Each structure stands twice: as C-alpha cells, then as structure tokens.
Amino acid sequence: MSASQRLRRYHAHVWAEPVINQLSNPGERGIIIPGEHDSKIRKLVGDPQHYIPGKMRRKNPPNLPEVSQPQALRHYLRLSEENMGIASCIGLGGGTDTVKYNPLINEELARLVADMHPLQPEETAQGILEILYKFRTFLCEISGLDEFSFQPGGGGHAIFTNACIIRKYHEDRKQLAEKNEIVTTVFSHPADAACPATAGFKVVTLYPDPVTGIPEVEALKAAVSKHTAGMMITNPEDTGIFNPQIDEFVKIVHEAGGVCSYDQANANCLLGITRAKEAGFDLCHFNIHKTFSSPHGSFGPALGAVGANRNLAKHLPVPVVAFQNGRYTLEYDRPKSIGKVKPFLGSAQIIVRAYAWTMAMGAEGLRQAAETSIVNANYLKKKILTVPGITVGYEKSDIRLDNIRFSLEKMNSDTGVGTADVMRRMVDYGLQDYHTSHHPWIIPEPFTPEPCESYSRSDIDYWVEVMRQISKEAYTDPELVKKAPHSQSIGRINEASLNSPEKWAMTWRAYLTKSGNNMQPTKT
Amino acid sequence: MLKEVGVKDLEELLVVIPERLRLKRPLKIPSGLAAENDLSRHVESILSKNVSCKDFLNFLGAGCSQHFVPAMCDAIGQRQEFLSAYEGDTYSDLGKWQALFEFQSLLGELLSMDVVGFPGYDGASSSGFAIRMTQRITGRKEVLVPENLSPEKLSIFRNMAYDSKFVQIAYERKTGMMDLEDLKKNVSKSTSTVYFENPSFFGTIEGQGEDISEIAHSAGAQVVVAVDPLSLGVIAPPSDYGADIACGDLQPLGLHMQYGGGLAGFIASRDEQKYVAEYPSWLVSITKTTNEGEYGFGLSSSERTHYIQREKGKDFTGTGTALFGIVAGVYLALLGPKGIKAIGETILENSHYAARKLDSIQSVDLNFGQEFFKEFVVNFRPSRKNVKSVNRALLKQRIFGGYDLGNDFKELSGCALYSVTEVHAKDDIDRLVEVVKEIVKH
Numbered sequence: 001m002s003a004s005q006r007l008r009r010y011h012a013h014v015w016a017e018p019v020i021n022q023l024s025n026p027g028e029r030g031i032i033i034p035g036e037h038d039s040k041i042r043k044l045v046g047d048p049q050h051y052i053p054g055k056m057r058r059k060n061p062p063n064l065p066e067v068s069q070p071q072a073l074r075h076y077l078r079l080s081e082e083n084m085g086i087a088s089c090i091g092l093g094g095g096t097d098t099v100k101y102n103p104l105i106n107e108e109l110a111r112l113v114a115d116m117h118p119l120q121p122e123e124t125a126q127g128i129l130e131i132l133y134k135f136r137t138f139l140c141e142i143s144g145l146d147e148f149s150f151q152p153g154g155g156g157h158a159i160f161t162n163a164c165i166i167r168k169y170h171e172d173r174k175q176l177a178e179k180n181e182i183v184t185t186v187f188s189h190p191a192d193a194a195c196p197a198t199a200g201f202k203v204v205t206l207y208p209d210p211v212t213g214i215p216e217v218e219a220l221k222a223a224v225s226k227h228t229a230g231m232m233i234t235n236p237e238d239t240g241i242f243n244p245q246i247d248e249f250v251k252i253v254h255e256a257g258g259v260c261s262y263d264q265a266n267a268n269c270l271l272g273i274t275r276a277k278e279a280g281f282d283l284c285h286f287n288i289h290k291t292f293s294s295p296h297g298s299f300g301p302a303l304g305a306v307g308a309n310r311n312l313a314k315h316l317p318v319p320v321v322a323f324q325n326g327r328y329t330l331e332y333d334r335p336k337s338i339g340k341v342k343p344f345l346g347s348a349q350i351i352v353r354a355y356a357w358t359m360a361m362g363a364e365g366l367r368q369a370a371e372t373s374i375v376n377a378n379y380l381k382k383k384i385l386t387v388p389g390i391t392v393g394y395e396k397s398d399i400r401l402d403n404i405r406f407s408l409e410k411m412n413s414d415t416g417v418g419t420a421d422v423m424r425r426m427v428d429y430g431l432q433d434y435h436t437s438h439h440p441w442i443i444p445e446p447f448t449p450e451p452c453e454s455y456s457r458s459d460i461d462y463w464v465e466v467m468r469q470i471s472k473e474a475y476t477d478p479e480l481v482k483k484a485p486h487s488q489s490i491g492r493i494n495e496a497s498l499n500s501p502e503k504w505a506m507t508w509r510a511y512l513t514k515s516g517n518n519m520q521p522t523k524t
Numbered sequence: 525m526l527k528e529v530g531v532k533d534l535e536e537l538l539v540v541i542p543e544r545l546r547l548k549r550p551l552k553i554p555s556g557l558a559a560e561n562d563l564s565r566h567v568e569s570i571l572s573k574n575v576s577c578k579d580f581l582n583f584l585g586a587g588c589s590q591h592f593v594p595a596m597c598d599a600i601g602q603r604q605e606f607l608s609a610y611e612g613d614t615y616s617d618l619g620k621w622q623a624l625f626e627f628q629s630l631l632g633e634l635l636s637m638d639v640v641g642f643p644g645y646d647g648a649s650s651s652g653f654a655i656r657m658t659q660r661i662t663g664r665k666e667v668l669v670p671e672n673l674s675p676e677k678l679s680i681f682r683n684m685a686y687d688s689k690f691v692q693i694a695y696e697r698k699t700g701m702m703d704l705e706d707l708k709k710n711v712s713k714s715t716s717t718v719y720f721e722n723p724s725f726f727g728t729i730e731g732q733g734e735d736i737s738e739i740a741h742s743a744g745a746q747v748v749v750a751v752d753p754l755s756l757g758v759i760a761p762p763s764d765y766g767a768d769i770a771c772g773d774l775q776p777l778g779l780h781m782q783y784g785g786g787l788a789g790f791i792a793s794r795d796e797q798k799y800v801a802e803y804p805s806w807l808v809s810i811t812k813t814t815n816e817g818e819y820g821f822g823l824s825s826s827e828r829t830h831y832i833q834r835e836k837g838k839d840f841t842g843t844g845t846a847l848f849g850i851v852a853g854v855y856l857a858l859l860g861p862k863g864i865k866a867i868g869e870t871i872l873e874n875s876h877y878a879a880r881k882l883d884s885i886q887s888v889d890l891n892f893g894q895e896f897f898k899e900f901v902v903n904f905r906p907s908r909k910n911v912k913s914v915n916r917a918l919l920k921q922r923i924f925g926g927y928d929l930g931n932d933f934k935e936l937s938g939c940a941l942y943s944v945t946e947v948h949a950k951d952d953i954d955r956l957v958e959v960v961k962e963i964v965k966h
Contacts, residue, residue, distance in 0.1 A: 012618075016818065019810070020626045020857050021633075030858030031594050033866040034946045041877045041950055048872035049758065053731030053895055056722075058760050061861040062633040072857050073596055076623070080605040083619030087608035097610055105560045107602065109567045115576040117584045118784030120924050121915070124580070127573035128783055141552050153645030156830075156842025164683050194830030194840040198656075200686050203835040242540045273538065274545045289843060296610035297847035298620045299806075300643070301785065339679035343587050343648050344784030352567070360563050362556025374537050378529045399540045427616045435611060439832045457525055488615045491813040493820030501797050504809040504824045506625075506639045507632030510795050511810050 007462075007469055010430030011487040015078040018521030021508040023075060024065035025523070030072045063509070082489040084432055086296070090459045092380075093426070093434030095403030095448030096189070096238055098266040098290035103360065106293070106353040113352055118344035122329055128348050129328030133321045135355045139305055142366070143264070143284050144277020147313035149306045149320060150288075151346040155265045156191040158285035158304025159232060162261040163199035164338045165283060165308065165315045166230040169259055172315075172336060179229035183253065185215055187237035190438050192263055196232060204228075208442070213241045213394030220252055230259040235279075236269065238438060238448065239393055240377060240400030250280035259283065259312065265304075266290045268452050269374050269401040272367035282309050292354035303350040317341050372453035374401055376460060380451045383464045387471045389414060393443035403435075403450035405443050412445045417474035417481045419445040425473070425484035429466040577781070577924065581952055585899045585943025586725070586927040587647075587674060587773070588781050591754070592947050594858050597778035601851040610843075614822045621821035624846060625808045627853035631790060634753055634856065634864065635770050636761040638795035642806040642841075643788045643849030647773025648677045650789025651750050652684035654769045655717050656839055657791075657802040658746035659685065664716035668745075670702055671695050674725045675932045688716075697935075700728030700892035700901075707739055715745040722751050722762065726929075726941065727875075727899030728892050729759065737766025753777055753790075753852075755897045757861075758868030769793045778855030779848055788845035788852070801828060804839035867946055871898050874953065875944040881957040882942075887964045891939060898943055902926060905938035907964035914940070917963040923956060 035041065042048070049057055067075070091099040113128050122129065136148045152158040163182070170179040182196035185206045193203045204223045206215035214237070231253045236242045243249065250260045262276040262284035268291050276284040288294050288303040296302070308316050318337045319330035330345075361369060377400045384390055389411025392404060412418040423433045437446035451460050473480050483492075497503035505511035531537055538546075557563040577590050584590075600606065609620050628640035644650040655667055667685065669678065671692040682690060691710050694703040702720060711718065718740035722730040730736070737747045748769045749762035754776040762770040770792045779786040793799035800807070809824035830837030859867065879900045883890040887907035890900060904914055915925035926940030933939075944953065 079619035347785030
C-alpha cells in the first residue's frame with residue numbers, strides 16, 4: 001500500500017443486543033430433548049424424581065432464559081458480528097501470540113474426531129493414535145528432544161507441567177529440599193515465573209542489561225547456587241531479542257545441578273533454524289495454538305506440547321503413545337512419571353489440525369515460515385520507526401526475530417496520548433487492537449506486534465500507516481485519540497466499576513442484586 | 525523487503541543466532557502437501573481407521589460423556605469471529621466478552637452462585653485450582669477427598685497441590701456415599717478442604733451434602749463440590765447444601781467428546797471478596813458505558829492474576845477453553861429452565877431403565893443401589909466373567925462396554941461403570957441387554 005492510499009473507515013455493528021437473560025419469553029424453548037414428549041421408558045421406570053434422595057431434589061428451577069431457537073441464533077449471530085476476531089482483519093498486533101492464518105480445511109479434518117470417546121479401545125482409535133504419534137515425531141525433530149506429551153491444555157499449563165517434571169527429577173534424586181529455586185528472566189512469559197511458584201519453587205528473576213536487553217552471563221552466575229533446581233526461559237524474549245549465549249546459560253545451570261526448560265510457546269521464527277537440543281535444553285514446550293496454527297478460539301481451547309530429552313522423558317505425564325508390532329498403543333506403565341496433568345490424552349482435535357498444518361507446510365514450508373516471519377519483523381521495525389513518537393526498546397539490538405516491543409513514551413510525553421489510547425484508536429481503522437506488554441512494563445508505554453508469516457507486505461504497510469495516522473492525530477488533535485474509539489459497537493466503558501467490589505458483577509444475577517434495576521430491553 | 529530492511533540476504537538477519545546453535549541440515553519432515561485436496565485425502569485416510577461413537581453404541585463415560593450436541597452449538601462454535609479471536613479487548617471484540625459474560629451468567633443460574641470464572645482447562649484442574657483457593661483462604665494444607673475419586677483426578681490434584689496432604693475418606697459400600705464416621709474421624713483443625721463430587725465417580729448421588737458441609741464447616745474447613753452441570757435441572761445445586769466453591773466440567777453442555785479434547789472446567793462461588801480475590805483466572809464483569817442504558821463488558825480485578833504479578837499472582841492461568849464456554853452458554857440458552865429439567869429426567873429414566881434391565885440378568889448385579897445419575901456400576905462377578913472379556917465380546921457386536929473399574933479400585937474388580945444418557949434410545953438399551961445376556965450365558 002502506498003502512503004497515499006486511503007485508510008479504511010471501519011464501523012462496527014451496533015446491535016445494542018441485550019444480555020440473553022433479558023430476552024426471556026416464558027414458554028419459549030430452543031430445543032426439545034430426546035424422549036421428552038414420548039417416553040416409552042418413563043412408563044417402565046416411573047417418576048424419575050423418585051431416584052433422587054428427597055433432600056437432593058432441585059426445588060426451584062434455575063432462572064435460565066426461555067428463548068426460541070431463531071431468537072437464540074439471532075442473538076449469538078449479532079454477538080459474533082460485534083466481534084472483530086482475527087480472520088477478518090490484520091491480526092499482526094498480537095505479539096507473543098503468533099496469530100497466524102488457520103486454514104479452514106484443518107477445521108473440517110479436526111471435526112472427524114468429534115464423536116470419539118477417549119477410553120474407547122485402542123483398536124478402534126488407530127487413526128487418531130497414528131496422528132498423535134506422527135505429530136510427536138515431528139516435534140521431536142523440530143526440537144531435537146526425544147519424547148512429547150500433548151496433555152497440557154495451554155501454554156501456561158505446559159510450563160506448569162515442566163515445573164512438575166523438574167520437581168519430580170529432584171524428588172527422584174532426593175534433593176528437592178535443597179533444590180528449591182527456579183531462575184527465569186523478566187522478559188520470559190509471566191507463566192515462567194508463576195508456574196514454578198505454583199509448583200512450590202522460589203523464583204529468581206534476572207533483569208536485562210540496559211543496552212543489549214538480555215541478562216548478562218555474570219548476572220546468571222550470581223543468581224545460580226546449590227539451590228538452583230532449574231531455569232525456565234523464553235528465547236527470543238518478549239522483546240524479540242535472541243539471547244545468543246543461551247547455551248552458556250544452560251551450561252551454567254547444568255553445572256549447578258539444575259534442569260533447563262525452554263519456553264518455545266511461539267517458536268515460529270526458529271522452525272528449522274535452531275532447536276532446544278543444540279542449546280542444551282532438557283525440556284521445552286510449544287504452543288500448538290500459536291506456532292502450529294490451531295485457532296486461538298477467543299482464548300482457547302489450546303494445547304501446550306511438552307517435550308523432554310532422554311533423561312527426563314521418564315517423568316512425562318502418562319500415557320504416551322507408542323508404536324509396537326505395527327499397532328499404536330497407549331503406554332501407562334511408566335513408574336517415574338509425574339502422573340496426570342489433564343484427564344485422558346489432552347485435546348486430540350488440536351493435534352489433528354496441527355498435524356494437517358505441518359503436513360501441508362512440509363520441512364521447506366516450516367523453514368520458509370520462520371524466515372518470512374523474521375523478514376516481516378525487521379521490515380515492520382524499520383518502517384514503523386519512521387513514525388513520530390515511536391521508539392523501540394533496546395535499540396542497539398537491531399535485529400528482532402518475532403515480536404518486537406516498541407514504546408510510545410515519546411508520543412506520551414509530547415502529546416499525553418499513551419499506548420492504551422492508541423490501542424483503542426486502532427480499532428477505528430479496522431484493525432484488531434494490539435498486545436501492549438506483559439507486566440511489569442519495563443519498556444514504558446509499550447506495544448508489541450508480531451508480523452508472522454501470514455501477513456503480506458501490504459498488510460504490514462497498512463498497519464504501519466494506521467500507526468502513522470494515529471501519531472499524526474496525537475500530535476494535532478490528541479483528544480481525538482484519547483476519546484477513541486469512535487466507531488465501535490458501544491461507547492467507552494466504565495472501567496472503575498469493573499474493579500470495584502461493590503459494582504463488579506460476574507453474572508447477571510449478581511448485577512441485578514447490585515444495581516437493583518432491570519432495564520426493559522428491545523427483545524426483537 | 526530485504527532491501528528496505530537494509531540487508532543483502534536473510535543470513536544478515538540470522539547472525540544473531542550463533543552458528544553453533546544452528547541446525548545445519550533440513551528438518552526430517554515430509555515435503556508439504558500443498559494442495560488442499562491432497563492434504564484432506566491424506567488425513568482422512570488415516571482417520572478412517574477410527575471408529576466413532578456414532579458408528580458403535582457407546583456406554584463409556586468416566587469423565588467424558590456422550591450427549592447430543594444441538595446444531596446451533598456447532599454453528600456458533602465454528603463462527604470465525606469467535607474461533608479466530610484471541611486477546612482483543614472490549615472495543616474490538618465486544619461480542620466475545622458479552623458471550624462469555626452470558627456463559628458465566630447462565631452457569632451462575634444453574635449453580636445458584638453469583639461469581640463464575642473464565643472457562644478453564646478441564647473439570648479436574650478447575651477442582652485443583654478450587655482446592656488451592658481454599659488452602660489460601662484457610663491457611664491450611666490438608667485436603668479430604670472421597671475414596672471413590674477417579675485416580676486420574678487425584679493424580680492431577682497431587683501435581684497441583686504438591687505440598688498438601690490428601691486423605692481419602694471411605695465410601696459406604698452399599699450406597700457409594702461418603703462414610704460420615706470416617707469423615708468425622710479425619711476432619712480437623714488442619715483440614716483446609718473437604719472435596720466431594722455429586723454425582724460421585726460411580727454415578728451415585730451424594731445424599732448427605734448438608735451433613736458433609738456441616739462437619740467440614742464446624743472444623744473451619746471449606747467445602748468444594750464438583751458437579752455434573754447437566755444434572756442440575758433435577759439435582760439441587762451445591763450452594764443449597766453448603767458448598768463454598770462449586771466446580772466441574774462443561775463437556776456435557778453441548779461439547780463434542782473429541783477423544784477427550786472437549787473438556788472445559790469451571791469454578792463458581794459467592795460474590796465475596798475473600799473468594800473473588802483467590803480466583804486464578806480471568807473474570808468478566810458487566811459494566812455501563814458512556815451511552816445511557818448501554819452495557820459494556822471487560823475484565824475484572826485482573827491484578828490477582830499472574831499476568832500482572834508474575835510469581836506473586838494467584839497460581840497461574842492462560843489460554844484455556846473460552847470458546848467452549850461460549851458454546852456451553854449457547855447450549856444453556858437453548859435448553860432454558862424446562863429443557864434442563866427435561867434432560868435431567870430423560871437421563872435418569874434412561875440410565876435407570878438400563879440399570880434395571882441389566883440387573884434383571886441372573887448373573888449380573890448392580891452395585892450401590894438406586895440413587896444415581898447417568899452412570900452406574902454393573903457387577904459381572906456372579907457371571908465369572910471379567911470386564912475385559914465382556915467388553916471384548918461387546919466390541920464384536922459394535923458396542924463399547926462400560927469402563928473397567930477394576931483398573932482403579934481393587935474391591936470393584938469385575939465391575940464396570942456404564943454411562944447412559946439422552947442419546948440412548950430404548951432400542952439401544954434393549955440391544956445392549958440382549959447382547960450382555962448372551963455373553964454372560966457362556
């Protein structure tokens with residue numbers, strides 16, 4: 001797109017759609033239950049209530065709304081229309097999220113396992129077990145590690161699982177009492193700190209060198225001691241800066257008797273280029289809903305695949321999928337396993353999508369995705385730094401690999417317009433808002449885009465031009481940006497009441513109690 | 525683009541990754557199936573080796589159960605606007621936040637509770653998080669759980685609350701309910717939590733909810749109850765019998781089993797700061813906007829979470845199962861108060877019909893009496909058949925028999941857990957019974 005090309009004047013749907021509880025019309029129903037109107041069985045077993053102990057019978061029916069099917073469909077379609085999502089816009093603002101294109105064919109293929117029960121006999125599940133097994137071999141190759149589990153239900157859950165494996169490793173060696181600290185970095189995902197803490201570890205956080213953006217080896221050496229149980233670290237870090245001494249970090253932690261876990265949640269820029277193995281890691285995890293193109297689903301369902309090297313594989317959750325005598329089987333007999341972190345085998349449908357995506361890409365395609373992501377990131381960086389008011393954290397680290405953490409500190413001090421304002425204004429131009437930063441905000445007024453391989457040069461140009469336009473507005477008419485958005489489904493929300501115990505309401509029933517009013521909505 | 529970046533080739537960008545860390549060969553992964561048709565034929569040919577529960581008659585449950593999925597649940601769950609969305613805030617993704625608030629609201633009605641959290645990984649880990657919440661509230665670490673808890677779930681709990689002591693409270697051999705004497709013996713000033721399930725893992729309805737809560741509360745412990753949300757049209761919500769926190773799995777509410785991938789957890793409580801402050805997950809709240817009479821939605825009290833406070837946050841959270849929460853909301857909206865009661869009654873009727881018919885076979889018994897919902901324990905011991913051989917024979921007749929409880933509970937070798945729901949017609953149940961009759965005869 002050339003700079004002279006016009007930016008979109010997007011306007012969201014405005015349905016002013018009531019909350020579903022308000023749509024109730026007594027007597028309406030959206031669906032009829034099997035056997036409800038003609039139960040041959042009731043005649044034989046009598047009143048079903050009879051099978052519930054008296055005290056345990058529900059006395060008052062739940063106050064669910066009574067809506068017809070057309071009305072319910074209308075309602076949910078309107079809500080979906082008031083939802084921008086990613087597929088209909090340029091989603092490259094979602095840094096650390098790897099919001100890439102999700103081919104529709106993979107959805108169709110995933111639905112082929114919709115009606116399988118996780119406990120059905122292995123001989124009736126050979127197809128899905130084959131997919132799980134083969135995708136496991138792909139991840140082993142991509143990471144260089146030796147075994148994988150697909151149980152964890154998301155990236156955080158995967159990091160927690162790895163923390164449990166580290167704990168088990170030290171417990172097994174009867175040194176858990178002493179080995180009670182996990183080292184991480186402040187630009188690693190917050191889960192790399194929170195999950196080991198939940199698993200019972202003390203967390204030691206390294207801060208970056210102010211010039212390179214990466215913690216110095218000396219800082220790590222000072223943090224490591226006989227108490228070090230392990231390291232849980234993201235690379236490239238949230239800034240998009242790759243830690244070139246990562247293998248040295250691993251070595252130092254290993255020498256202290258610790259286990260190293262590589263957070264590869266978004267490994268997009270690394271596919272086929274560098275691996276957990278070459279850096280010396282014992283464990284890693286991939287977010288299958290990021291790098292491997294399973295859709296994010298409004299915040300899940302998700303899957304965090306956990307990988308281990310030969311020494312730690314015995315601690316992975318059970319079961320693992322094995323291939324013996326021409327048949328795929330589930331292996332439960334692993335006495336050193338941590339046991340379970342999620343029932344059954346995790347989310348099989350997500351692996352079907354990821355398998356399909358990887359098969360469509362092939363080895364060359366994976367490498368190409370990584371290379372394109374890297375070029376896109378640096379192209380975006382180059383372009384966007386020409387926009388007044390935008391700077392990049394740790395500018396001396398010139399090359400970024402996936403997401404990039406920029407700062408609007410200058411714009412904020414020049415105009416009073418900060419990142420929260422710009423983020424709201426972006427939506428007026430038909431773009432999904434962006435990821436600011438995890439906390440703490442080391443880089444002030446941050447924003448973190450990640451232009452992975454799904455975005456074209458014109459997509460990136462458009463995104464940059466929107467930022468340029470907003471910057472122009474900030475410097476000429478800051479109120480316009482501060483009062484944004486101007487063309488969305490609703491006006492500005494009252495954020496204070498979201499955080500006030502007297503006013504917050506997580507359910508409609510709580511809202512009615514607290515507000516005491518129920519405005520009559522338009523029910524059509 | 526490289527020119528614009530100011531480099532000659534890609535290698536100039538890769539210099540930040542030292543040579544020694546590079547993979548110096550291509551990945552050993554098959555070359556790509558670029559054509560969509562080739563890809564779908566390839567994946568379909570692998571998946572055609574599966575049998576689905578629509579091909580065979582299925583009586584497996586044990587934590588994941590087969591229910592009918594209204595077409596609208598699939599239609600809304602497949603909307604690209606919801607499917608592709610992620611972190612977008614109120615203004616870009618209003619619909620998602622409203623749909624999630626509605627999910628919380630509808631589940632709140634079902635549970636009679638004012639606070640419902642964001643959908644979590646699965647019921648088991650939501651129970652684990654609920655237990656951790658009560659441990660922080662009480663400052664205690666000892667957790668009492670029923671002896672008839674799925675060992676898989678107990679393993680998940682142990683991983684989540686590693687430094688805790690888990691004490692298993694015996695169940696009554698006749699009814700499957702909790703042994704109150706054993707509970708009294710074990711509850712103490714160290715007890716953080718009394719956790720139980722209703723229905724239990726065996727499908728039995730815990731009729732002593734009030735007594736259990738009273739015993740727990742008198743020791744200063746918190747009560748966490750995991751429920752099957754689909755039972756709540758006919759069974760009292762846990763708040764009626766003293767639960768402090770309710771949790772469970774959303775899978776029965778319009779979610780396909782997906783080989784176990786259809787699970788999604790929930791946590792609910794009263795709207796008291798003491799509880800709200802301990803939720804690890806996001807919470808969506810309704811609020812007002814600058815336009816008169818208009819509602820908006822956003823995240824509430826996120827300071828609690830690890831996203832803001834890293835290791836000082838409440839446990840951890842992350843991408844979980846939001847889309848499944850939206851779909852569960854659609855499901856509850858379609859059913860309404862009468863539908864949720866009707867489905868509970870149909871499940872009671874069908875499962876009791878199946879149990880009664882199986883019990884009428886001479887060498888097959890029913891354990892734990894008549895008070896159960898959806899799942900029940902069938903005892904094949906009098907027939908001298910083990911569950912494995914019964915199931916093998918059933919499989920030949922295109923039937924998935926019940927889960928072998930002997931795997932997990934020594935006292936129940938020869939017993940299987942059968943799950944019968946609204947998807948089973950009378951003919952299906954009659955067919956099962958006829959086949960079982962033949963199997964145990966020989």
